[in-house]
Amino acid sequence: MFSVKYLRIVCLSRAAPHSHWPKASRLSVCKPVLSSSHCFTTNTLQNSTVDFTAPGKQSELCFCFNQVFRNCSTCQVKVNCWNCKQVLDKELTFFCRSCKVVQPSDDGTTFFKIMDCDHSFTVDVQKLQRRYLQLQRSLHPDNFSQKSAREQEYSESQSALVNKAYTTLLKPLSRGLYMLELEGMGIDEGTESGADSDFLMELMEINEALHEAQTPDEASKIGHDMKARLVELTEQIDTALQKGELQAAKALLAQMKYYTNIEEKVKEKLSEFM
Amino acid sequence: MAGGLARKCGSALWSLTRRLSAPEFFTQCCYHSKVLDHYENPRNVGSLDKTSKNVGTGLVGAPACGDVMKLQIEVDDQGKIVDARFKTFGCGSAIASSSLATEWIKGKTVDEALMIKNTDIAQELCLPPVKLHCSMLAEDAIKSALANYRFKQNSGQQGAGQTSSETKPSET
Numbered sequence: 102m103f104s105v106k107y108l109r110i111v112c113l114s115r116a117a118p119h120s121h122w123p124k125a126s127r128l129s130v131c132k133p134v135l136s137s138s139h140c141f142t143t144n145t146l147q148n149s150t151v152d153f154t155a156p157g158k159q160s161e162l163c164f165c166f167n168q169v170f171r172n173c174s175t176c177q178v179k180v181n182c183w184n185c186k187q188v189l190d191k192e193l194t195f196f197c198r199s200c201k202v203v204q205p206s207d208d209g210t211t212f213f214k215i216m217d218c219d220h221s222f223t224v225d226v227q228k229l230q231r232r233y234l235q236l237q238r239s240l241h242p243d244n245f246s247q248k249s250a251r252e253q254e255y256s257e258s259q260s261a262l263v264n265k266a267y268t269t270l271l272k273p274l275s276r277g278l279y280m281l282e283l284e285g286m287g288i289d290e291g292t293e294s295g296a297d298s299d300f301l302m303e304l305m306e307i308n309e310a311l312h313e314a315q316t317p318d319e320a321s322k323i324g325h326d327m328k329a330r331l332v333e334l335t336e337q338i339d340t341a342l343q344k345g346e347l348q349a350a351k352a353l354l355a356q357m358k359y360y361t362n363i364e365e366k367v368k369e370k371l372s373e374f375m
Numbered sequence: 376m377a378g379g380l381a382r383k384c385g386s387a388l389w390s391l392t393r394r395l396s397a398p399e400f401f402t403q404c405c406y407h408s409k410v411l412d413h414y415e416n417p418r419n420v421g422s423l424d425k426t427s428k429n430v431g432t433g434l435v436g437a438p439a440c441g442d443v444m445k446l447q448i449e450v451d452d453q454g455k456i457v458d459a460r461f462k463t464f465g466c467g468s469a470i471a472s473s474s475l476a477t478e479w480i481k482g483k484t485v486d487e488a489l490m491i492k493n494t495d496i497a498q499e500l501c502l503p504p505v506k507l508h509c510s511m512l513a514e515d516a517i518k519s520a521l522a523n524y525r526f527k528q529n530s531g532q533q534g535a536g537q538t539s540s541e542t543k544p545s546e547t
Contacts, residue, residue, distance in 0.1 A: 288439045289438075289439060290437070290440075291437070291439075291508060291511060292435050292437055292508075292511055292512050292515040293435065293436045293437065298434055304436065304443045304464075305445055305462065305464070308443065308464040309462070358438055358439075358441040359436065359438070359443070361441065362441035362464075366464075
């Protein structure tokens with residue numbers, strides 16, 4: 102057995118930033134990291150082109166290693182602990198099993214994996230919340246105030262990622278949009294030129310009625326109506342996603358966005374009455 | 376007097392349904408003063424008679440952000456836009472874009488109004504890149520209103536009951 106330098110790939114899949122909405126395009130960035138490991142006797146390092154572009158650059162890095170790396174975006178590679186160099190035994194590891202040190206966040210994994218949920222529109226919210234608390238109890242930066250700078254940095258990124266995963270999966274709208282994003286689909290920023298004009302008119306009327314509401318009861322009534330519509334939409338979106346009808350799910354999620362906005366305005370209106 | 380003023384301010388502010396909440400404020404790091412001006416003093420808020428043959432109604436939505444915009448125009452017999460009104464439920468940039476749009480199209484002919492581009496609106500309001508879609512919404516609302524007006528005019532010429540081959544009208 103002899104030690105060989107291996108190129109460890111940590112792949113980051115990241116959607117382009119958007120203030121409200123995830124965009125359809127996904128950027129895959131591979132960040133190569135050199136690490137020592139015991140060799141895999143069947144593998145040989147061939148000459149390959151490696152671009153040590155700093156992470157965060159929007160470019161795809163091409164590697165030509167045989168056998169070890171199948172696909173940059175899936176990254177089925179052995180990952181080593183940065184501290185003790187032991188192989189991390191699972192794809193998603195927050196702490197090294199050997200030295201118990203916090204590991205860098207894996208931005209290439211899905212929120213469903215992070216939160217230990219089935220990749221489904223239906224999510225057990227209570228389980229999600231328990232998982233969130235469990236993870237933050239161990240990952241929160243407050244636990245690392247006496248640790249090294251590197252550990253603090255990893256704790257911050259892990260904690261932030263868990264926050265993002267939790268908030269995305271908690272609400273049906275963001276969860277559904279995230280699922281579309283994973284399929285390479287998103288809602289465009291543009292105008293809905295093909296929208297049903299009756300639907301838009303109805304939205305205008307509801308918004309106007311809410312604006313003109315004189316009593317909390319009037320506003321609450323609209324709020325209840327929106328809630329009922331959102332429940333119905335949630336079921337329809339679940340069905341569409343289960344069947345793989347992404348376009349239908351996209352249209353339904355757009356409707357959900359409009360109704361969710363009105364629901365938020367109801368809350369604002371009710372707070373004005375107080 | 377004070378009550379009347381309050382009512383006037385209230386009615387003028389009816390379309391401003393999304394306040395600049397703290398998260399939005401810090402995310403966008405300040406709206407431009409022109410946007411704030413239109414947000415706090417929107418021009419031409421209201422409605423026109425949708426049943427009138429000389430009124431075109433444009434109704435558009437932005438599914439990404441959930442904004443809804445209605446823009447109406449009243450055109451005289453010479454094809455000049457004599458009045459314009461809007462109602463927008465959305466962010467400050469969307470409200471400002473539609474307010475500015477109604478200001479601009481007043482006094483223009485139907486053909487001149489068609490020339491208004493979202494980039495002009497965005498430039499005038501100094502909209503940041505993340506809010507460019509709001510100006511696009513306003514441009515589409517103008518076009519939708521003009522299309523509806525044309526449809527009504529053509530329907531009137533062809534006779535009642537016949538449908539137009541033009542774009543689907545956004546009638547209210």
